[in-house]
Structure formats: structure tokens, C-alpha cells
Amino acid sequence: MVAACVRLRVYSCKLLFDVAMPRRIALVEDDPAIRANYADALRKHGHEVQAYGSRGEAMVAFRVRLPDLAILDIGLGDDHDGGFALCRDLRALSAGLPIIFLTARDSDFDVVSGLRMGADDYLTKDVSLPHLLARVAALFRRIDVQREPKLAEDLLERGSLALDMKRFSATWAGARVELTLTEFWMVHALARFPGHVKNREQLMREANLVVDDDTVTSHMKRIRRKFQAIAPAFDEIETVYGMGYRWKG
Amino acid sequence: MVAACVRLRVYSCKLLFDVAMPRRIALVEDDPAIRANYADALRKHGHEVQAYGSRGEAMVAFRVRLPDLAILDIGLGDDHDGGFALCRDLRALSAGLPIIFLTARDSDFDVVSGLRMGADDYLTKDVSLPHLLARVAALFRRIDVQREPKLAEDLLERGSLALDMKRFSATWAGARVELTLTEFWMVHALARFPGHVKNREQLMREANLVVDDDTVTSHMKRIRRKFQAIAPAFDEIETVYGMGYRWKG
DNA sequence: GCAAACCACCGAAACATTGTGGCAAAAAGA
DNA sequence: TCTTTTTGCCACAATGTTTCGGTGGTTTGC
Numbered sequence: 001m002v003a004a005c006v007r008l009r010v011y012s013c014k015l016l017f018d019v020a021m022p023r024r025i026a027l028v029e030d031d032p033a034i035r036a037n038y039a040d041a042l043r044k045h046g047h048e049v050q051a052y053g054s055r056g057e058a059m060v061a062f063r064v065r066l067p068d069l070a071i072l073d074i075g076l077g078d079d080h081d082g083g084f085a086l087c088r089d090l091r092a093l094s095a096g097l098p099i100i101f102l103t104a105r106d107s108d109f110d111v112v113s114g115l116r117m118g119a120d121d122y123l124t125k126d127v128s129l130p131h132l133l134a135r136v137a138a139l140f141r142r143i144d145v146q147r148e149p150k151l152a153e154d155l156l157e158r159g160s161l162a163l164d165m166k167r168f169s170a171t172w173a174g175a176r177v178e179l180t181l182t183e184f185w186m187v188h189a190l191a192r193f194p195g196h197v198k199n200r201e202q203l204m205r206e207a208n209l210v211v212d213d214d215t216v217t218s219h220m221k222r223i224r225r226k227f228q229a230i231a232p233a234f235d236e237i238e239t240v241y242g243m244g245y246r247w248k249g
Numbered sequence: 250m251v252a253a254c255v256r257l258r259v260y261s262c263k264l265l266f267d268v269a270m271p272r273r274i275a276l277v278e279d280d281p282a283i284r285a286n287y288a289d290a291l292r293k294h295g296h297e298v299q300a301y302g303s304r305g306e307a308m309v310a311f312r313v314r315l316p317d318l319a320i321l322d323i324g325l326g327d328d329h330d331g332g333f334a335l336c337r338d339l340r341a342l343s344a345g346l347p348i349i350f351l352t353a354r355d356s357d358f359d360v361v362s363g364l365r366m367g368a369d370d371y372l373t374k375d376v377s378l379p380h381l382l383a384r385v386a387a388l389f390r391r392i393d394v395q396r397e398p399k400l401a402e403d404l405l406e407r408g409s410l411a412l413d414m415k416r417f418s419a420t421w422a423g424a425r426v427e428l429t430l431t432e433f434w435m436v437h438a439l440a441r442f443p444g445h446v447k448n449r450e451q452l453m454r455e456a457n458l459v460v461d462d463d464t465v466t467s468h469m470k471r472i473r474r475k476f477q478a479i480a481p482a483f484d485e486i487e488t489v490y491g492m493g494y495r496w497k498g
Numbered sequence: 499g500c501a502a503a504c505c506a507c508c509g510a511a512a513c514a515t516t517g518t519g520g521c522a523a524a525a526a527g528a
Numbered sequence: 529t530c531t532t533t534t535t536g537c538c539a540c541a542a543t544g545t546t547t548c549g550g551t552g553g554t555t556t557g558c
Contacts (some may be wrong), residue, residue: 063422064480066409093423096394096406108377115383120391121370128357134364142369145345146395166445168492180545181491214505215547221506241504241555429534464536466516471535473517490515490544 023140026067027051028058028086029102030076034125038071038102041129042136055082059089066094069139072119074103074110084117091118098139102132158191158249161236175230182207183223186216190237194249197240220245272389275316276300277307277335278351279326283374287320287351290378291385304331308338315343318385321368323352323359333366340367347388351381407440407498410485424479431456432472435465436496439486443498446489469494 025047029035032053039049050067052058055076062070070090076082087099100121101114114122121135156163160173168184170177179187189198189206198206200216207219220237227234238246274296278284281302288298299316301307304325311319319339325331336348349370350363363371370384405412409422417433419426428436438447438455447455449465458464469486476483487495 063424064409064482066422068408094406094409094411098391108380112379112383115387118387118390120387130361131357134361138364138369141367142347142391143395146392166442167495168446168489169444182546212548214549217505218507218547221508224506239505431535458535460536461538463516463538467518467536470517470519488516 022046022048023068024048024050025136026058026061026070028053028055028070028076028083029073030054031073038132041133045133045136047136053077055079055086058086062090062093066090066097069098069100069136071100071102071136074101074105074114084113087114087117087119098143100135100139102127156188156191158194158247159236160231161187161191163188163191172227172230172234177226177230179223179226183219183226186219187223190245190247191249194247197243197246199244203244271295271297272317273297273299274385275307275310275319277302277304277319277325277332278322279303279324280322287381290382294382296385302326304328304335307335311339311342315346318347318349318388320349320351320385323350323354323363333362336363336366336368347392349384349388351376405437405440407443407496408485409480410436410440412437412440421476421479421483426475426479428472428475431458432468432475435468436472439494439496440498443496446492446495448493452493 025042027035027039027042027049029038029051030053035051035053039051042049050061052061053076070087072083072086074081074083076086079085083101083103087101090097090099095118099119100123101119102123102125103110103114104125106124106126111122120139123132123135127135154164154166156165162171163184164170165188168181170179170184170187185207186203189203200213203216203219220239224234224237227236236248238248240246274291276284276288276291276298278287278300279302284300284302288300291298299310301310302325321332321335323330323332325335328334332350332352336350339346339348344367348368349372350368351372351374352359353374355373355375360371369388372381372384376384403414405414411420412433413419414437417428417430419428419433419436434456435452438452449462452465452468453460456468469488473483473486476485485497487497489495
């Protein structure tokens with residue numbers, strides 16, 4: 001009983017995180033073929049990947065903006081320990097940046113060196129793609145779990161719809177729907193009481209507006225269009241002739 | 250030559266980390282000889298170790314008090330997947346507890362399963378003792394680095410951004426950004442909750458100001474300009490029409 | 499079936515908010 | 529005191545949002 005309850009909580013927590021933006025992964029690997037291969041696999045998994053072929057190239061980019069995760073090869077071209085040096089430089093920029101070594105060198109000495117240098121994981125290139133992806137996911141999970149887990153009143157979930165009042169963001173089945181301020185409040189007014197019919201006057205009040213009835217109609221049109229742009233079959237907003245609108249839920 | 254130099258530095262780094270507090274590590278392993286061996290090694294490294302031979306025995310202890318790290322074998326006596334079950338139960342008790350699988354089973358399927366189950370690392374029993382210890386240390390370092398900003402409220406890291414509340418200094422990817430006091434507090438207000446929209450009134454309050462809305466706009470202009478002077482592609486501060494500003498993070 | 503009321507859609511005008519450069523007042527240093 | 533930095537504000541330009549009338553289609557009541 002208790003266990004089930006806890007798991008439910010964890011699950012809803014996961015949903016929250018999944019709505020977040022894709023992670024930016026930096027991949028530093030000198031072999032173009034291998035680089036493309038890994039970059040591809042990570043992208044297919046929904047990550048945003050920047051790939052670099054050398055230590056210098058990577059550092060230039062890191063000084064502009066740090067990624068959410070760095071995956072480093074150790075030998076970079078002529079520089080036999082370029083990855084180690086890169087790791088050290090990165091740690092100087094950010095103590096908390098997740099770093100994974102991904103290299104052909106499999107000696108215990110190298111592994112221990114890499115981990116002591118501040119890396120979070122050390123993988124050899126014989127790992128399978130699923131294995132690599134699982135390691136990456138595990139590291140991201142560790143990062144997330146440590147981050148402040150606050151939710152509740154600022155979040156409204158109604159089926160596929162999720163409204164975050166703190167972020168002023170709306171998502172449908174995980175996909176972001178870009179609503180303007182007025183549109184956001186109207187969706188909020190509707191979705192707060194699924195099934196209840198709201199007339200135009202009520203909708204106006206919730207959005208802090210005093211306008212013509214036709215204007216509310218226009219807003220509904222745009223809201224529907226924005227949701228349908230993401231999910232063509234969207235049909236949650238029902239028109240109740242002579243009454244107003246209702247969120248089917 | 251270069252390699253030797255790099256490794257030397259790593260070594261001195263290790264000394265720093267080893268000074269840390271003793272951690273309570275739970276070791277669940279059914280083979281008494283192996284169990285004693287690992288427990289011994291961990292203790293010699295300054296950790297406090299509780300060793301258990303079965304899933305039930307371990308859970309009884311966990312319900313009384315959780316360790317700082319759990320190292321689990323997968324096969325426990327007759328129970329071929331006892332470690333997996335234990336991991337699941339442990340995760341229900343605490344979503345954030347560090348877990349490492351340490352097992353003879355080396356199939357990719359088991360590794361991926363273990364990691365997906367919520368483990369932080371997966372090691373096979375052929376790893377050397379130094380390797381194991383380095384993995385444990387790396388995981389503890391990750392925990393510490395994440396927990397630090399909560400305990401010591403004087404440092405805030407958000408991707409490339411780092412704010413030092415003690416010195417009122419801000420850095421972007423390691424490069425100093427010269428912010429005035431008001432600007433610093435506004436960046437702080439934004440970056441403290443990445444993704445959250447802050448309206449002008451909230452921003453004023455966080456910077457201890459009571460001014461015109463336009464003035465906030467001006468501050469944002471100057472803040473953006475200062476960051477862009479360092480990283481021309483800077484784009485973290487997003488304006489949300491009619492709502493305020495948000496740190497993308 | 500028909501008229502009246504209502505709603506969806508389009509597009510352009512009206513409106514609101516934000517970005518920019520500049521300037522002066524206030525505060526901080528020298 | 530004088531200089532420099534920081535801050536607040538304004539006008540104008542640029543941008544994004546809201547409003548609303550017209551047209552045509554749909555629902556309702558009789």
C-alpha cells in the first residue's frame with residue numbers, strides 16, 4: 001500500500017522532469033566516424049548534441065556556454081592525454097558539470113585516474129549503445145533527483161494537459177504549447193474545472209479582461225489552433241451553444 | 250611526459266577528497282569470503298561498512314536506518330534476482346539513495362536493467378579494488394557537489410553561470426562578468442529558479458528596489474549587454490511578453 | 499423549412515509591451 | 529571637492545498581442 005503510493009509520487013515527479021528541455025551534451029572525440037556514430041545515437045534519444053574533434057575546439061565552445069554533460073575521449077589526435085587535460089579545465093570552469101570518459105583505453109590505471117580527476121563515469125568503447133545510453137540516463141537521473149523537488153499548487157495536470165503557473169508554460173502530452181498571457185489564463189480557467197461550462201463573461205474575468213464577446217471567440221479560435229498545431233486531433237475545448245465553452249477533460 | 254604530469258596532479262587531488270567524513274556503506278553479498286574482502290577494503294579506506302548476506306537481512310536494517318551508499322550483488326543465495334528486488338525496494342524508501350551493483354553478471358542486458366532500475370553504477374566483480382574505490386569516491390563526490398549549494402548558500406551554479414553570493418561576483422563559463430549590485434541581485438533572482446517567470450515587481454523586490462517598471466527593463470538591457478560582451482551568443486534571459494523575464498537554464 | 503441567434507474564421511487596425519540610446523540625478527570613490 | 533560609476537527615467541522604435549467588424553456556416557426554436 002505504502003509502497004504503491006510512493007511509487008506513484010515518484011512517477012508524477014518523473015513526468016515533471018520529462019517536460020523539461022532537452023539536455024545539451026558535448027561530445028569530444030577525434031575520430032570523425034565514431035564521433036558521428038555516438039552523436040547520432042544520442043540525438044535519436046532526444047538529446048541535443050554538440051560534437052568536437054579537438055581539445056581546443058571544445059574549449060572555445062565551452063567558454064561560450066557549458067553543456068549539461070560532457071562525454072570525452074582521452075586520446076585526442078596527437079595529444080595522448082588531451083581528454084584528461086580537458087576534464088581538468090572543465091572542472092575549473094564548473095565543479096558540478098557531469099563528465100563521462102568514453103575511450104578505448106581500458107587499463108585500470110586510466111580508469112582510476114579518470115575518476116579521480118573528477119569524472120562521473122568511465123566507459124570503454126566496447127560498451128554497446130544501449131549501455132551507453134543507460135549510463136547517460138542514470139547520470140541525468142542522479143542530477144535531477146538531487147535538485148529541489150517542488151511541485152503541487154503551481155502545477156495543474158488534466159490528462160495530457162499540464163499547466164505550470166510558475167513557468168507560465170503549457171504542455172500537451174509533453175509537447176510545449178506557446179500561449180500568450182490571455183490565452184494561458186483562459187485555458188487555465190477552463191481546465192481548472194473540467195466539464196464545467198464557462199460563459200464568455202467568466203472567461204474574461206479570469207483573464208482580467210473586459211472586452212467584447214466576439215473577442216473571446218477569437219481567443220478560443222487561436223487557442224484551439226495552437227493545440228491543434230501540436231496534436232491535430234485535439235478536441236478538448238467543446239463549444240456549448242448559447243452557453244460558452246467547456247474543457248472536456 | 251605530459252601524461253606523468255597530469256597524473257601527478259590527479260594524485261594530489263585525491264588527497265583532498267580523502268579527508269572527507271566517514272560514510273556508512275551497506276554491502277549486500279551472499280558469499281562470506283567476498284563480502285569480507287570488500288568490506289575490509291572499504292573500511293581500510295575510511296568508510297564505515299555494514300555487511301549483509303541476504304535481501305531480508307538487509308531490508309530489516311534499511312528500514313531502521315538507510316546507509317549513505319548501498320552496494321548490491323544481484324544473485325543472493327537462492328534468489329537469483331534478489332539484488333534487483335532489493336534495489337527496487339530501496340528506491341521506494343529513498344529516491345536519492347546512491348546504489349551500486351557489484352556482481353559477477355556481466356551481460357549488457359543485466360547492466361542496462363540495473364541502471365534503469367535506478368542504480369547509479371554497475372560494476373562486475375573483475376574490477377580491481379582501486380577501481381571500485383575510485384567509483385565509490387566518484388559517486389560520493391557527485392553527491393557532495395550537488396548537496397553543497399543547499400548547505401552553503403553562497404554559491405549558485407546554473408550551467409555556465411556561477412554566482413558567488415559572498416563576493417557578489419558572477420562568472421560565465423569561467424569568465425568574470427562585472428555586474429553592479431542591483432544587476433547581481435536581478436540575475437540571482439532569475440537564476441535561482443531556472444525556467445520560472447519573474448515579473449518586474451518580483452525582480453524589484455529581490456533587488457530591494459521600488460522603481461518604475463521601465464527601470465527594470467533598463468537593468469535587463471544592461472545585464473544582457475554585459476553577458477553578451479563575454480559570450481556574444483548569450484541567450485539565457487528570455488522575455489515573456491506581458492509576464493516578465495525568465496532564466497532559461 | 500425558415501428565420502433568428504450564434505459561432506468560426508480571416509485580416510487589419512488598435513493597442514500594449516519591450517528594446518534602445520541617451521541623459522540627468524544620485525551615490526560612491528579619489 | 530571633483531570624478532567616476534551606478535541608477536532611474538524618458539522618448540521613440542520595434543515587436544508582439546488583442547480587438548473587432550465582416551463573411552459565411554451552423555444550431556436552435558417555432
